[in-house]
Amino acid sequence: MNSEKTLHVGSPNIGELEAFWERAQFIFQEKWLTNRGKLVQQFERELAKFLGVKHCISMCNGTVALEIAIRALSLEGEVILPSFTFIATAHALQWQEITPVFCDISPDTFCIDPCKIESLINPKTSAIVGVHVFSRPCDVDALQRIADRHGLKLLFDAAHAFGCSYGAKTIGGFGNCEVFSFHATKFFNSFEGGAVTTNDDQLAEKIRLMQNFGFAGYDNVVHIGTNGKMTEICAAMGLTNLENIDSFLRVNKRNYDLYREKLSGLKGLELMCFDEAEKCNWQYIVVEVEETFPLTRDKLMEKLHRENVVARRYFWPGCHRMQPYRSKMQSLGQRLSITESLSSRLLVLPTGTAVGPDDISRVCRLIAECN
Numbered sequence: 498m499n500s501e502k503t504l505h506v507g508s509p510n511i512g513e514l515e516a517f518w519e520r521a522q523f524i525f526q527e528k529w530l531t532n533r534g535k536l537v538q539q540f541e542r543e544l545a546k547f548l549g550v551k552h553c554i555s556m557c558n559g560t561v562a563l564e565i566a567i568r569a570l571s572l573e574g575e576v577i578l579p580s581f582t583f584i585a586t587a588h589a590l591q592w593q594e595i596t597p598v599f600c601d602i603s604p605d606t607f608c609i610d611p612c613k614i615e616s617l618i619n620p621k622t623s624a625i626v627g628v629h630v631f632s633r634p635c636d637v638d639a640l641q642r643i644a645d646r647h648g649l650k651l652l653f654d655a656a657h658a659f660g661c662s663y664g665a666k667t668i669g670g671f672g673n674c675e676v677f678s679f680h681a682t683k684f685f686n687s688f689e690g691g692a693v694t695t696n697d698d699q700l701a702e703k704i705r706l707m708q709n710f711g712f713a714g715y716d717n718v719v720h721i722g723t724n725g726k727m728t729e730i731c732a733a734m735g736l737t738n739l740e741n742i743d744s745f746l747r748v749n750k751r752n753y754d755l756y757r758e759k760l761s762g763l764k765g766l767e768l769m770c771f772d773e774a775e776k777c778n779w780q781y782i783v784v785e786v787e788e789t790f791p792l793t794r795d796k797l798m799e800k801l802h803r804e805n806v807v808a809r810r811y812f813w814p815g816c817h818r819m820q821p822y823r824s825k826m827q828s829l830g831q832r833l834s835i836t837e838s839l840s841s842r843l844l845v846l847p848t849g850t851a852v853g854p855d856d857i858s859r860v861c862r863l864i865a866e867c868n
């Protein structure tokens with residue numbers, strides 16, 4: 498039995514607990530647990546400021562945030578998105594009887610490839626959903642040009658990209674709106690949580706109504722809606738973690754640099770790079786296991802798991818190979834060659850504030866042993 502500490506991908510980044518307990522006490526003094534309390538209001542104000550966007554509507558999680566954004570934008574028919582994403586991006590569409598049309602990704606960004614979108618557009622297409630994968634932004638300008646040319650809506654799933662930028666502008670204000678997840682595994686978490694951010698006043702108003710059953714005041718429902726509300730205790734965690742974001746960033750960057758140093762020179766293993774001119778949260782340590790590496794990606798993962806290093810295959814096998822899409826869209830793999838190839842070769846390694854320099858040395862030693 499291996500007695501070494503277990504390292505996970507996505508261990509939570511947790512800020513100063515004193516500040517969190519103070520906020521928790523405040524919640525119990527106020528006796529206001531949910532329904533747009535003072536902490537949720539403060540959380541939304543501070544997030545909007547941090548992201549440089551006019552409106553931030555907090556949510557109970559990123560999936561419901563996606564569902565509400567999709568509905569508020571009146572999407573219908575078909576929507577183009579990458580298959581190389583977490584399943585929630587596709588499910589949020591299919592949940593509302595909208596057909597996800599999977600597009601291949603660019604080998605440079607791992608995000609949706611703008612050159613492959615236009616051939617998928619037809620009269621039923623209502624939107625494009627870009628996903629900023631592993632902290633790296635989509636080619637936002639190219640996507641906006643295509644959306645404008647064809648009169649399509651443009652939505653971004655920014656679950657991986659909190660605190661990142663595109664063209665030196667913080668992600669959050671692009672397209673019609675952007676959607677964040679503050680799940681415990683994300684760079685920035687509120688236990689569970691999410692948000693929709695936008696600069697569009699009317700859209701923001703609609704999303705806010707939809708997030709709270711359509712209530713426009715006591716006893717006055719003016720719109721169809723659901724329950725997408727964030728609780729006060731989640732906002733307390735979010736506010737606390739927001740205060741500590743710089744220290745999370747410092748640890749992640751240090752970890753990334755250590756991985757870079759210790760993995761450099763290994764044959765057949767490529768660490769994913771970031772554009773140093775952009776802001777990045779450094780939350781994803783992604784290696785590409787090439788054919789020249791002595792073990793396959795899956796064999797390497799099995800070895801790491803045996804040694805209590807829970808590396809993960811993101812996004813394996815791609816949404817198009819999961820249900821219900823796999824049955825509906827057989828042979829789609831041929832169109833998604835980059836997705837298929839990368840999803841079989843990428844491995845995500847542990848980082849975050851729970852992972853220290855010695856842990857990274859251990860992980861890298863285990864990988865180097867195979868070389």
Ligand SMILES: Cc1ncc(COP(=O)(O)O)c(C=O)c1O
Nearest residue numbers: 558559560583585656678679680
């Ligand atoms: C790309 C992506 N989209 C959507 C989600 C869904 O967010 P949540 O888990 O907060 O519902 C996640 C993560 O969980 C994700 O990684």
